[in-house]
Amino acid sequence: MRMPLIAGNWKMNGSLTLVEQFGQAFAEAALAPSVEVCLIPPFPYLGAAQAALAGTPVALGAQTLNPEPSGAHTGEVSAAMLAEFGVRYVLVGHSERRSLYGEDDVAVSARVVSALEAGLTPVLCVGETLEQREAERTEAVVLGQLEAVFDALAPESRRRVVIAYEPVWAIGTGRTATPEQAQAVHAAIRRRLAAYAPELAETLRVLYGGSMKADNAAELLAQPDIDGGLVGGASLKVDDFLAICQSAG
Structure with a gap:
């Protein structure tokens, strides 16, 4: 049985006040032990979030990393630095990193490897644009992004990755894939995982990352x-994010 994971990606949003509000809310909230929760604030708030979430069941995540261990990379953050703040999960290959900052499959693969070497769990983001979906290339694009990473990993490393399917056309647009559309792509991902090894299909978690909200979470999460x-805008609202977490219980 795969334990559900609800991860809140704040992107370039938030404040120290919001960090404290989330820490207090999750210290008081009754979360089902069968659900894992992760909060992913911007880098400057990792220290505050580590302190605010101490004693709560919420894990800490980061939004990206540089694959190099150190060096002259102004503005970048390494996997080892993230680990020092108690970070457990790190997003890799988010669509905004791919489209806005030019991270291609090679760069994404290097970041996954770096995260794994530091003991972090990479959340590999894959997804198609509206143009690609309308051209009926969804599976080719999504599975191609998956294969670019998994082909380069050793079998034991593949078992440590979380996958997030994020239809790019549904991120921040107010559009959401129907539960059936989302399930179809998740099923395709799982079939491809099974081709690597049957146990991967059975054990790896595949998250949905396209405008999940409190009012559609239960229906999406009910898909097999x-x-x-991987929650975006709704993760900035304490009540909404809590409701999504409770939907997964």
């Missing part, structure tokens, strides 16, 4: 191959 959510 959706193991949680």
